[in-house]
Structure formats: C-alpha cells, structure tokens
Amino acid sequence: MSVSEVFARRATLSRSVRLLSEFRFEQTDPARFYTALAADTAAMVGDLWQASRGEPVAGCTLLDVGGGPGYFATAFQKAGFDYIGVEPDPAEMHAGPATTGSATYVRASGMALPFADASVDICLSSNVAEHVPRPWRLAEEMLRVTKPGGLVVLSYTVWLGPFGGHEMGLTHYLGGARAAARYTRKHGHPPKNNYGSSLFAVSVADGLKFGARSGVLVAAFPRYHPRWAWWMVRVPLLREFLVSNLVLVLRPR
Template sequence: MLIAETASDNGTARFARRATLRRSLRLLGSFRFEQSDPALFYGEIASDSAAMIADFYADLTGATLADTTVLDVGGGPGYFADEFAKTGARYIPVEPDPSEMHAAGLSTVGTVRGSGMALPFRDDAVDICFSSNVAEHVRDPWLMAEEMVRVTKPGGLIVLSYTLWFGPFGGHETGPWHYLGGEFAARRYRRTHGHEPKNRFGESLFAVRARDGLRWATTTSAQVRTVFPRYHPRWAWWLVRVPLLRELLVSNLVVVATKAVS
C-alpha cells in the first residue's frame, strides 16, 4: 500500500536506479568499521545519504539541493556536513548531546543543540528534514517524526531512516545478543568489555520495529510516498511487504514523505 508498483509512481525513480547490489555490498561492508574507523563508516553513510536526498528532491521538484535548507535531526559529530555542502545546500544539524557533537573533533558551523522530540525551530522552516539512524535512540521516535513534519515547509521533503531492532544491527555494538533481550545484551557487553556499551538499552537504545514506522505512515498528516529497506537493492524492496521477514531482514527502514500543502 505504501510501495508504488513502479519507482516513478512514488518519486524515487532516480534513487531506485542507484539502488544496486554493488551499492548494497559497499554500504554493508563499511559496517565492520563502525567501531574501529568511524570516519570511514560514517563518511560512506554520509555520502550515500546526501546522494539519496538529492535524488528524492530532484524527483519531487526537478531541482538540485542548491540553496535549500536541510535540517538533519541527530546530526552527530559532523560527518554529514561536508557531503551536504557539496550539494550547495544549507545544512543544519541538530544534536542533543554535546559530547556527541565533538566526538570526532569536527566543527560544523551552525550546529544547534536540541532534542528531536522538541525541535527548536518554527513551523514550516526548512525545505528538507532528514534523520538517519536516530529514531532507535529516542524514547518517542514518532513524536520526533511529527516534529520533523511540523518544521518542514508545505510541499517539502521528510526522510526518516532508522535501524530495526530485530535486524542484524538492531543491538548495535551489543548484537547479536540483543535477540535474547536488550537488557541481557547490555549486561553481557559490560561483563565482556568491562564498561557499559555506548548505546545502552532502555536509555539510549530502544526496540523500534518496522511495524511502528508503517503504523506512523498511516496516521501522519504528511503524504507518505514510499517505504523501503535502505541497504537493499531495488529488486529486494518487496521485503517491506512481508510482516515477519521485514522485521528480520530489512535492517533499516526508510520512510519518504512530503508535507501536505493546505
């Protein structure tokens, strides 16, 4: 119901052409460096994110990102800034945790400290609101999603991408033990490594499922154009249609929407 029969129907034609098996293998291969070389991992994700947003926006408007305002909810330490700057967009990251802002030693001009669940921006402020791998780290991700809709201009683009709990990366550094429960995985990590995981279940990591995003897609005032598995090639997007398989195999769900024009 949310995935059009053809990519052109839902405004993802350009991105669908790039959603190849080669791209999938490249992105998934970068995951092994998340802890050992975060600059490499996040740099790869940032580059792909900027290209993905540019594709969606071009399909929506026929224009590039030049002179648009892109709000990145949960922008982290700044890896995405350079990639969006290359597109000509005005990039504004929002991050609630000061230590996360400075974790990579990068400096991003215009970074705003604030919560995704109460974005410090007026209504209809930005052309594009984007969030990558943040929803699983907040207590009320669907309040955050509605905040993203609120601050986006009518006709503007909203892209929410998040990691599914029952996917292989759902437990982050505590996986795959998260399949036995988030608290069990956190305790095991502490015993094994002598310290708490960065992503502590129940505090900074929560069990968010595909069904949650699909439910939000049916209740939000925004026009949801498509949902798809971020790291899969186009020919595997059908997995989102199958209830049990999507929780286990989709890994990261992307919801693409536009704000209704009143």
C-alpha cells in the same frame, strides 16, 4: 515517476556490498565509516528531492536531526544543500569536524526542535529514531518544521534486524536487557547504545503505521538493500528480520 524511483537506480547490489564492507570500520575507524555513509545519504536525499520536485538541491535548507560529529554536514554542503545540524550531545559534536566546519549547529533535542513551523525544505534523521524513547514524537516534530511540499526523510535501524543490537551484535535476540547485561559483563562497562536508556526497539510496522495514520507517507524502502529486494517491506514479520534499516519518506501537508 515515484519519489523513490530515481534513488532506486542507485540502489544496486554493488552499492549494498560496498556499504556493508564499510560497516566493519564503525568502531575502529569512524571517520572512514561515517564519511562513506554521509556521502551515500546525501546522494539518496538528493535523488528523493529531484524526484519529488524536479529541481536541483542547490539552496535547499536541510535540517539534520542528530547531525552528530559533522560528517553529514560536510557531505551535504558539498552536494549543495544549506545544512543545519541539530545535536543534543556536545561530546558527539566534538568527535568529528562539526565544530571546525562552516555548517550551522544547534544543540537541542529532536523531540522539541527549536525551529518555527514550516521553516525548512527538507528534514532528515539518520539512525536516530531507535535512540529516543518517543520516536514518533520525533517524526511529528520533523513534519512540523518542514514546509508543505517539502520532504521528511526518516531512516532508522530496525530492532529485530541483524544490526538492531548495534555493538551488542546478535545477542539482542536474547532480549535487550539480557544483551546489555551480557555486554557489560564481557567488557566491564555498559554498551554506548544501552537498551532502555539510549537504544529502543522500533519496528518496520511501527513506521508504516505512523505513515498511514499521518496520511503523509509517500515511500518506504530498505535503506541498504538493492532495489530488487525492496519487496521485503511489504511482507509482515519477515520484514522485521530482513529489513535492517527502514527509510520513510514523508511529505508534510
């Protein structure tokens, strides 16, 4: 059974519709949105681990690069993982339950993780790679700290996909700098995800090339699509517009 096959059973149309409906609340009710996303992500990572190792997740050490305000910590601890969060922005940590829960948090950059080689079972990064200027340096660091036979799960928003502009909406198709300028004129302040400083263009092709070059890619699929639409990842150009978020599953050597 392939690494992604167990999770594929969960990747139904009803799940996709449910997650899409939750995206409406990202700005107005972030607790609702991120709680739902965190629960779905914990289930996905649990499925990938089960398929890869054939054993439960209880006791597995998971390092979450870009753990944010703590909603992921709650979901992963509930699922049985030993959770460690990495977050460079203290404001993000204080925006949710991160500082009130029992999870371990470390303030650090994902591009220079303060962890020893081969020290965790699973390294996860959810929707962070598009926010750093060197996303594949981030991926290399994730591989470095993960034990041989463990899993690296790197998921990111594709720039040319419908959500690539984040709060700038579809105006990112005008170009990132133009979209940011337009948002600033309309709202009187720059977007939180500002192109060129906190938002960068990352493609599906970039991720697949990194996986092939590193020789550690075991699966790649659209995070929010139903299983019957996963074929899109295999079609150049089309995948850049239709795969809104790509999951790379990597196995360190």
